[in-house]
Amino acid sequence: MDVITMERFSHQNEYNLLALLLQNPEYLDAAATQLRDYMLSSSIHQLIYAGMLGALKEDGVDILTPSMIIQYLHKKGTLDGAGGETYIDALNKEKTEQNFEFYLKAVIDAYKSAQLLNISERIPRLVRDLSDSDRIVDAIRESLDSLETKISTNGVVTASEAITESLQVIKERMEGDKKYPGISTGLPSLDFQIGGFIPGDDWILCSRPGHGKTSLLLQATIEVAKAGHGVLLFQKEMSLQQLMERIFAYEADVSHTQIKFGSLNKTAFRDVKTAAKSLSKLPIFFDTNIYGDVYYIASVIRKYKRMYPHIKIVGIDYIQLLAERSLDQTQELGRISRMLKLLAVDLDITMLVASQLNRKVEERENKVPILSDIRQSGNLEEDADVVIGLYRRDKYEILPESEQKKVQLHILKQRNGPTGFLEFRIDEDKFRLIDKMNMTDIDLSKKET
Numbered sequence: 001m002d003v004i005t006m007e008r009f010s011h012q013n014e015y016n017l018l019a020l021l022l023q024n025p026e027y028l029d030a031a032a033t034q035l036r037d038y039m040l041s042s043s044i045h046q047l048i049y050a051g052m053l054g055a056l057k058e059d060g061v062d063i064l065t066p067s068m069i070i071q072y073l074h075k076k077g078t079l080d081g082a083g084g085e086t087y088i089d090a091l092n093k094e095k096t097e098q099n100f101e102f103y104l105k106a107v108i109d110a111y112k113s114a115q116l117l118n119i120s121e122r123i124p125r126l127v128r129d130l131s132d133s134d135r136i137v138d139a140i141r142e143s144l145d146s147l148e149t150k151i152s153t154n155g156v157v158t159a160s161e162a163i164t165e166s167l168q169v170i171k172e173r174m175e176g177d178k179k180y181p182g183i184s185t186g187l188p189s190l191d192f193q194i195g196g197f198i199p200g201d202d203w204i205l206c207s208r209p210g211h212g213k214t215s216l217l218l219q220a221t222i223e224v225a226k227a228g229h230g231v232l233l234f235q236k237e238m239s240l241q242q243l244m245e246r247i248f249a250y251e252a253d254v255s256h257t258q259i260k261f262g263s264l265n266k267t268a269f270r271d272v273k274t275a276a277k278s279l280s281k282l283p284i285f286f287d288t289n290i291y292g293d294v295y296y297i298a299s300v301i302r303k304y305k306r307m308y309p310h311i312k313i314v315g316i317d318y319i320q321l322l323a324e325r326s327l328d329q330t331q332e333l334g335r336i337s338r339m340l341k342l343l344a345v346d347l348d349i350t351m352l353v354a355s356q357l358n359r360k361v362e363e364r365e366n367k368v369p370i371l372s373d374i375r376q377s378g379n380l381e382e383d384a385d386v387v388i389g390l391y392r393r394d395k396y397e398i399l400p401e402s403e404q405k406k407v408q409l410h411i412l413k414q415r416n417g418p419t420g421f422l423e424f425r426i427d428e429d430k431f432r433l434i435d436k437m438n439m440t441d442i443d444l445s446k447k448e449t
Contacts, residue, residue, distance in 0.1 A: 013110065014045045017103035019094035021052060025064035027100045028052055029302030030295045033346070035104060039111035047073065047082035048091070057306075066092045100295055183312055183350070186223025188437040189422050194386060194414060197224065197313060197350035201415075202341045202383055204319075206355040206374050207390035208362070212407045213354045214317055215431040216390065218250060220352065221315050225282040230311030232285045232304050234297060236321040240288045250431045251275035257429055283310060294322050294336045298343055305347050316340070318354035319380070334379035341383040355380060357389070367396055371412050387413040392426070407433065 021028050037050040048069070055072040056064055066088055073079040082088070173181060182196025197203070197220075207213045214237075221231045235243050249256035252275035254268045264272065285304055289296070297316070305311050316322075319340075323332040344351040357373045369389025371381045381387055389410040393399060405428070410421040425434040 011042065013103050013106040014040050014042060015091070015094070016096045017100075017107055018045060018048055018052075019091045019096045020098070020100055020103060021049075022066060022069070022088070022091050023094075023096075024098070024100070025052075025056070026299045026303075027295060028056055028064065029299040029306075030100075031104055032056075032302075033298075033342075035108060039108060041110070041114070043081065044083045044087065047078045048088065051076070051078070051082060183224055183229055184227060185220050187220075187424070187433060187435045189424070189435050190409065192437070193411060193420065193422065194417060197352070198385070198416075199312065199348040199350060200345045201385040202337075202344050202351045202353065203386045203388070204353050204355050204374065204380055204384040205388050205390065206357050206369060208357050208395075210395060211390040211392050212426050212428075212433065213390050214246075215250075215426065215428075216388075216409075216433060217315050217317055217352060217354050218246060218431055219433055221284065221313060222247065222250060222279075222282070224313050225284045228283070228310075229313065230283040230285070230308050231313045231315065232287070232301060232311055233315040233317075234287045234292075234300075235317050236288075236290055237317060238288070240286060243286065243288060246431050247279065248272050248275055249429065251279055253430060253432075255429045256431065283308070285311075290321070294339055297322070298339060301343060301347065301349075305349065311349065313350050313352055314344075315352040316354065318356060320356050337380045337383045353384075367391065368408070369410055369412065381413060384413060385415040386411070 017031075021031060032053055035049070037046045037053075040046045040049055051069045051073040052064065054076070055068045058068075058072065070079060070085055070088055073082050079085070180191050180195045182191075182194075182198040182201075184191050184196050185194075205213045205216055217233075221233050225231045245259050246256060248254065249259055252268075252271040254264065254271050254275075258264045258268060259272065285308075287297075287300060292300070301314055319333065319336065320329075322336050323329055340351050340353060343349070355374055357369055361367050361369065361373050368391050371387060373389070374380050374387075389412050391408045391410060392406065393408075394404045394406070405426055406423055407426045408421050408423050411419045413419065424436075426432070427434065
């Protein structure tokens with residue numbers, strides 16, 4: 001590589017990025033989705049980064065440390081080529097700005113720029129060697145396509161491969177005893193309308209405060225876990241203690257108010273302890289780190305999906321808390337939304353994301369949610385496969401007792417199905433939606449086609 005091309009690389013950005021990853025390994029999974037080792041200009045940096053990824057994938061490895069990377073490189077016989085222990089120790093002690101996104105983008109952009117410069121420098125030779133201008137254009141286009149393929153995370157499959165795999169999935173559905181293609185939401189009526197949680201789908205649950213989106217999120221994740229599927233739940237709005245008290249109320253069928261104020265009688269407390277014992281056996285993982293950004297969340301999701309492949313659902317309550325308030329909220333939420341959708345597809349999970357609605361809903365005569373009500377919506381509704389707006393009339397109107405404590409789930413968007421709405425009774429003090437339909441009531445032969 002000539003001097004001009006070398007200048008397009010920033011050795012310092014690479015050094016800072018590796019130092020940041022070494023000291024904050026929680027970012028490594030997020031980096032791995034975009035950065036390949038060959039994108040680093042230095043062979044030393046390439047070996048160190050490859051060593052980080054290799055050590056991370058070792059069986060039993062959870063928290064990555066410099067010594068683990070050194071041991072891994074030593075085992076592979078590449079430690080000396082990676083600068084030895086001295087260079088890795090220096091990276092680990094480097095004081096660098098905590099700006100992961102900046103350094104990652106700088107390194108990837110430098111790689112792209114260097115490759116584009118190489119391609120541009122080949123053009124004069126192509127013009128000299130090829131007399132046919134169409135062949136020159138084709139050669140340049142081939143080089144550009146090759147660059148795009150190298151930095152892409154997804155590959156192309158043949159029609160034959162796609163058809164074979166798709167038919168196998170359909171056949172398994174026919175031969176199985178499931179009544180719908182996805183994982184049950186815990187609400188048969190909703191399963192009947194949407195088909196359950198489909199891997200790769202991104203769901204948005206949106207409402208104004210107090211309309212039940214957190215109840216729906218908790219109920220769905222608990223019921224999914226009861227069916228044996230792993231769940232990872234990010235709670236950005238409350239402490240772990242507060243979250244567990246709500247879950248105890250749901251599972252034990254005991255008043256949350258009594259749990260909160262410690263006014264349980266012996267029978268109710270026994271029910272809570274029984275519920276706690278049952279819950280402790282479920283494959284649910286909780287993260288209540290209120291400071292974690294979307295890169296932190298992406299890293300945790302990848303880490304736990306790698307450690308526990310049976311994780312099928314990731315819940316986030318709620319998405320607006322992931323965006324920096326100092327930034328353009330619409331643009332920032334659009335970027336976050338896209339990252340979550342890509343994670344869902346890449347890891348074959350369902351993303352279940354709670355979202356606030358604009359306050360302007362309160363100013364409207366008809367307060368039933370619509371897609372544009374999603375707060376700083378940006379690309380939220382565009383990226384989502386399913387958008388459900390929750391609405392309670394009794395929050396705005398004085399209703400007869402028979403019409404109180406009801407919540408409507410408006411299916412505002414379903415990429416692969418119809419819209420419409422369903423109505424459930426809601427027990428606010430136990431965070432539970434009550435469905436009048438049972439699993440045995442589902443008959444797909446009656447479903448419209």
